[in-house]
Amino acid sequence: MKPHLQALLTLQDRDDELSQLETRMDALKPRFAALDAERVAAERQRSTTRAAIEREEQRQRELSSRADDFRRLNARAIAAMDHVHKVREANAASAQVDISRRALADVENELSAVNHRLSTLRDSDTAAELNLAELDERQAAVRQELEAARGKLEAEIGEARGRRQEAARHVDPRTLQRYDRVRSRRRQRSVFALRGTSCSNCDTAVPTQRRAALASGDLVDVCESCGVLLYAES
Ligand SMILES: [Zn+2]
Structure with a gap:
């Protein structure tokens, strides 16, 4: 095999290795995201409960204060009963006691x-x-594992x-440019x-002229049908 062609195929192998590592790195992302989403959901549940507690506590303070008011009104109405002299006043005072x-x-x-x-x-x-707290403890081990995997992959990708x-x-630069594209x-x-x-790659017949060029000297040519780079094996 021509050394130029061998160099191109080696480059392709290196790119394949790199792509595989990058694919593995990409596969870690949804796993990190799933852990984050699980934690966000647990936190949301807690903050929803806390907000409800605050609302009920506010309501509790209002009701306690109203209960105090009515207790005072009631005591005052009962005290007023002692000072009535007429039947009409007694009825009114008794009604006040009932209402309060x-x-x-x-x-x-x-x-x-x-x-x-x-x-x-x-x-x-x-x-x-x-x-x-349990979720954090459970996730800590998984996160550590994932981060170790990410660190290892980062090094391997480098x-x-x-x-x-x-x-x-x-x-050669011209072939490299075509290949990169x-x-x-x-x-x-x-x-x-x-x-x-x-x-x-696509099983489409390559015109004779282009095949001849590949056989005689051109290192690569682009397949008119699928766009890959073609070479002739010597
Ligand atoms: Zn093709």
Whole structure:
């Protein structure tokens, strides 16, 4: 085999090695993303619970303050009963006592419902907190493993790039330019041998003249059908 052609095929092998490493690196990305998404979901659950707790606590403060108001009103109404002298005044005072007592009972019912919801929410918050801590612990090992794999691949990719550059130095600039153009478009193997009279990638027959040129001196030619670089095996 001609040394120029051998150099081009070596370059292609180096690019294939590099592509494989890059594919493995790309495959790590969704795994990192999945871990991040899982953590974001757990955090969101916790912050939703915390927001609900804050709302209920606010409501609890409002209701407690209203309950105090009604308790004072009720006490005042009861005290007023002692000072009435006429039947009409007694009826009015008694009505005041009833109204304030009923209002207080309503608020206390509502307050009890809020307290019950708060207790459930605080349990959820404890569970969410625990869940997050467990998730972090579980993820730590996986993340460490993934980061180690990424570090190793980064080093391997660096070395593969070095070997690729070294291989490219042995390919003549014009061929290199054509090869790089085809490779960057296809993102996979780009140099194929003629098989009989056809392109071994797409099986389309190559015109006689172009085959003759490949056989006699041209290192490579572009397949008119699929766009790969063709060479003739000597
Ligand atoms: Zn072809």
